[in-house]
Amino acid sequence: MSSWVGDGDEDDGEDAAAAFETVGRRSQILQALSSEPLAKAELVRTLSVSRSTVDRGVERLVDLGLVERSDGGFVATTAGRVALETHDEAIRAMANVLGAGPVLDRLPESVNPPPSLFRDAVVCTGDLTAMEQRTSLDFDLGEVTTLTGFNGPFLFSLWPEGSEQLARLGDSATLVLSAESLDWLSNRYPDGLDAMVDAGVRVCAVDDDPAFGVVVMNRPTTASVTLVVYDHMGGPEALVVSYDPSAVAWGRTLVAARAETARPYRVDD
Known part of the structure; x- marks a missing residue:
């Protein structure tokens, strides 16, 4: 033996x-x-x-x-x-886990982020505009080639022009939103939302309304996953951004599972 x-x-x-x-x-x-x-x-x-x-x-x-x-x-x-x-990598990952407490404490038990999410991750809390100024995070969608997101309306709250950038992606973009989030978007940005759907972006909704979102973005040389939690007003409160391939794969799988049960925002004749 x-x-x-x-x-x-x-x-x-x-x-x-x-x-x-x-x-x-x-x-x-x-x-x-x-x-x-x-x-x-x-x-x-x-x-x-x-x-x-x-x-x-x-x-x-x-x-x-x-x-x-x-x-x-x-x-x-x-x-x-x-x-x-x-x-040193393990110490940095542990520091990221501790810093991500505001994110992890808000997640349902069914959502189990992999340890790889915290490997060389960027952890931010507070106002998202300030987060961008304090860190090397790139929130610009200009170079994004594909995007899949679950409950990520913060994209719109940050950049009203985000709908145009998402429309450019066409069928390379999928947004799975809670029914409440979709109602908010359709009331605040109805023209942009319709333009995205007309361009081929898949927009759909699920009935539950979790206080977190996941967005996976591919760029020509990198891919990232963002795990975000929202405050009681629906604004981004804290987030974790990782470029680790296995963490990105986890995020993509989570969004795909939500998309399977979602109903389309608009069913054209």
Whole structure:
């Protein structure tokens, strides 16, 4: 029987957790050794730490296979460099999860975002115009080639000209809205909504009225998914934007599932 089956899986998990903690505690040493070999005395001077701290840190990293001897000093192995990058990515993802609390707390239990949604994501709260100014988010639809969205009327509230940009997409755009959101749009932007449908945009509605939306946008070189929650006035309150391919696929699947049960905004004869 293979050694990794059964209880070994639990042991492996404990070992990985211990290694993760070590990489975090010894990240300065691992980072310093990621570019060139350094002797312990050089590490002491570079990091301004005690020799005993360097001795313990290097010994533990060597035991884990993350550092090795080289040219009279020590250097990070390939595993060590990857481990450091993986650790930093995990910390950033955790920070994004914590920052996305206002989004996650508003989601129904049936909506289960994948962990990949928070990998290198942009998390924003507050006024969406201010969000755009504070971050590198690109809300312009000019370069979008396809768009699928569920309950995303914030597109219209931000840019009245958004209907023209969506109409340009024609049948490459699908909007699945709550009945209440569609009523709001049809009352506020009736001409723009009709123009979009005439251009081939699929606009349809579902009966439930969740306080969240998902929008997936494809551009020539990137694809993104936006998960947004709304305040009691229907305005965007917080959002998470991810460019991770698996997160984008999750968003596209969620919108497609909603579209299957939606009824069209307008049925032409």
